[in-house]
Amino acid sequence: MSSTTAALQSRRAPARKAKAGGRTSRPAAGKADAASSPLFSYVVSLADDALVLGHRLSEWTGYAPTLEEDIALPNLALDLIGQARFFYAYAGEIEGKGRDEDALAYLRDEHGFSNVLLAEQPNGDFAATMLRQLLYAAFMHPYFQALTASKDARLAEIAAKAVKEMAYHVRHSAEWVIRLGDGTEESRRRAAAALDELWMYTGELFEMGEGERALVGAGVAVDRESIRPAWDATINRVLAEATLERPAPCGMQSGGRAGRHTEYLGRMLAEMQVLHRAHPGVTW
Amino acid sequence: MYTQALNVKDTGKPASAEDPGKLARFQARIDAEEKIEPNDWMPEAYRRTLIRQISQHAHSEIIGMQPEGNWITRAPSLRRKAGLLAKVQDEGGHGLYLYAAAETLGCSREELVDQLLAGKAKYSSIFNYPTLSWADIGAIGWLVDGAAIMNQIPLCRCSYGPYARAMIRVCKEESFHQRQGYEIMMTLSRGSAAQKAMAQDALNRWWWPSLMMFGPSDKDSVHSTDTMKWKIKRFSNDDLRQKFVDATVPQGHYLGLEFPDPALKRDEKTGHWQHGEIDWSEFKRVLAGDGPCNRQRMKVRTKAHEDGTWVREAALAHARKRAERAAAVRIAAE
Numbered sequence: 001m002s003s004t005t006a007a008l009q010s011r012r013a014p015a016r017k018a019k020a021g022g023r024t025s026r027p028a029a030g031k032a033d034a035a036s037s038p039l040f041s042y043v044v045s046l047a048d049d050a051l052v053l054g055h056r057l058s059e060w061t062g063y064a065p066t067l068e069e070d071i072a073l074p075n076l077a078l079d080l081i082g083q084a085r086f087f088y089a090y091a092g093e094i095e096g097k098g099r100d101e102d103a104l105a106y107l108r109d110e111h112g113f114s115n116v117l118l119a120e121q122p123n124g125d126f127a128a129t130m131l132r133q134l135l136y137a138a139f140m141h142p143y144f145q146a147l148t149a150s151k152d153a154r155l156a157e158i159a160a161k162a163v164k165e166m167a168y169h170v171r172h173s174a175e176w177v178i179r180l181g182d183g184t185e186e187s188r189r190r191a192a193a194a195l196d197e198l199w200m201y202t203g204e205l206f207e208m209g210e211g212e213r214a215l216v217g218a219g220v221a222v223d224r225e226s227i228r229p230a231w232d233a234t235i236n237r238v239l240a241e242a243t244l245e246r247p248a249p250c251g252m253q254s255g256g257r258a259g260r261h262t263e264y265l266g267r268m269l270a271e272m273q274v275l276h277r278a279h280p281g282v283t284w
Numbered sequence: 285m286y287t288q289a290l291n292v293k294d295t296g297k298p299a300s301a302e303d304p305g306k307l308a309r310f311q312a313r314i315d316a317e318e319k320i321e322p323n324d325w326m327p328e329a330y331r332r333t334l335i336r337q338i339s340q341h342a343h344s345e346i347i348g349m350q351p352e353g354n355w356i357t358r359a360p361s362l363r364r365k366a367g368l369l370a371k372v373q374d375e376g377g378h379g380l381y382l383y384a385a386a387e388t389l390g391c392s393r394e395e396l397v398d399q400l401l402a403g404k405a406k407y408s409s410i411f412n413y414p415t416l417s418w419a420d421i422g423a424i425g426w427l428v429d430g431a432a433i434m435n436q437i438p439l440c441r442c443s444y445g446p447y448a449r450a451m452i453r454v455c456k457e458e459s460f461h462q463r464q465g466y467e468i469m470m471t472l473s474r475g476s477a478a479q480k481a482m483a484q485d486a487l488n489r490w491w492w493p494s495l496m497m498f499g500p501s502d503k504d505s506v507h508s509t510d511t512m513k514w515k516i517k518r519f520s521n522d523d524l525r526q527k528f529v530d531a532t533v534p535q536g537h538y539l540g541l542e543f544p545d546p547a548l549k550r551d552e553k554t555g556h557w558q559h560g561e562i563d564w565s566e567f568k569r570v571l572a573g574d575g576p577c578n579r580q581r582m583k584v585r586t587k588a589h590e591d592g593t594w595v596r597e598a599a600l601a602h603a604r605k606r607a608e609r610a611a612a613v614r615i616a617a618e
């Protein structure tokens with residue numbers, strides 16, 4: 001493993017770019033308030049997904065089942081937190097009110113977060129963590145691939161970096177799901193239980209609101225429904241190799257995009273935001 | 285240091301019981317600054333000392349993930365969160381290289397981890413102190429990683445090749461950690477009154493334990509003559525401690541912080557900073573298992589290990605199934 005701390009030097013958010021011109025196109029949503037512009041909301045939701053799941057993964061640090069995983073899990077977390085930072089930085093620029101990545105991450109309440117419910121689910125056991133990662137990454141990998149063709153140059157640029165990271169997340173989580181599914185009786189039972197519990201949160205990955213649909217129409221965002229064949233193919237392949245059965249269609253949970261979360265997110269944010277909020281306005 | 289508990293009597297076969305001819309050739313190689321490699325002949329006492337030292341060092345890296353890991357989920361900015369996460373991850377990586385270096389001496393990682401969990405192996409006493417504020421993350425990077433570097437830079441020239449090479453890699457990362465920690469302290473010291481107070485409090489709590497990381501003072505140090513002769517150790521505990529104090533005190537003053545040592549003063553003749561008497565009874569207490577967090581650190585490590593058992597078993601079972609299937613395919617093809 002090379003020094004990831006050193007690598008962080010280059011993980012900083014990209015330099016601010018001129019907001020006008022280039023390939024950047026704004027959908028004509030007709031709203032004067034940029035804070036509620038579809039593009040701002042969309043970019044924040046991409047950031048929230050990444051931050052919330054990245055934070056969850058970071059909770060594992062030092063407690064993983066093997067030393068190798070104690071190194072791999074923070075890697076996954078760092079990728080996602082890095083993605084979140086790029087997206088938040090961009091969202092802040094779109095908004096133009098001086099909110100930076102930390103203002104967006106630390107000073108919004110639970111109801112302001114628009115991540116999918118899947119991302120906030122607790123780590124559970126290692127099987128639950130790896131299944132959550134597979135279900136998410138199998139979606140985000142092809143999603144970012146498609147987003148590299150966005151008419152919004154900034155989004156395309158962030159996606160190009162993220163797509164490589166998500167390919168690794170798919171590989172890593174798939175390997176573990178296969179090992180656990182086709183491992184011992186206990187690991188199989190745990191993997192099957194985790195899959196069963198998480199399945200109802202997968203429908204939300206494909207949902208789009210009106211604003212996001214408009215962005216898809218403008219060639220800025222990606223039609224989430226178009227990702228389904230790729231997601232299905234990955235999930236079916238991995239589950240088959242893991243000798244796990246794909247759950248039957250069931251009632252799907254959603255609400256995260258609109259700020260209606262499961263009970264878990266509030267506690268997670270309370271911990272994440274406590275220090276930042278205790279010292280308003282200072283530099284860390 | 286990370287291996288400060290080395291100062292215990294070695295009860296195995298003494299070096300003097302080895303074949304004198306081999307011993308002399310071995311010593312000649314060391315005197316000529318040649319590296320000893322895994323397949324070379326070496327006295328048993330040299331091997332034992334290295335296994336003990338390298339594994340203690342590895343255990344320290346692993347246990348050391350806990351106090352800093354305590355702040356990952358509360359880091360006050362995304363940049364700090366990523367920096368800390370990466371730092372703690374690096375420490376896990378150091379543990380990994382060090383276990384690998386110990387394995388070249390014929391002792392498996394599993395055996396070494398078992399010794400740690402059974403309470404038979406030591407790790408650095410510094411990690412038995414709690415991290416009570418964000419400033420502790422700065423103080424640990426600045427002082428603990430700083431102290432680690434003082435000890436590890438000479439280890440890059442250690443006579444045992446695999447250990448020396450691991451140390452070169454580790455040292456690069458530790459110096460990055462030290463700078464990152466100092467930068468956190470700098471930000472806090474230049475920040476609000478509350479932040480400055482946080483930084484001062486962290487220095488108050490971490491200063492003395494950092495000095496203890498170098499181990500007992502030379503006059504009380506049991507047998508470091510062999511390790512010196514074998515060029516495993518090149519400087520005495522007190523020499524390394526002095527280097528650390530000399531480098532660190534001006535850095536603390538630059539931050540505008542005060543060291544919790546009224547006796548601390550610069551000797552005008554030698555230019556060295558002289559510190560007050562270290563509370564060796566506290567050092568012994570923490571080393572013996574009665575520090576503030578000894579029990580928690582072991583409990584957490586043991587729980588993580590036990591909770592992971594089914595995962596490791598699953599990975600083994602799966603690898604076995606794969607191998608069997610591959611073998612069946614081969615047989616069918618013949």
Ligand SMILES: [Fe+2]
Binds near residue numbers: 345374375378454458
């Ligand atoms: Fe380290």
Ligand SMILES: [Fe+2]
Binds near residue numbers: 375429458461
């Ligand atoms: Fe370090």
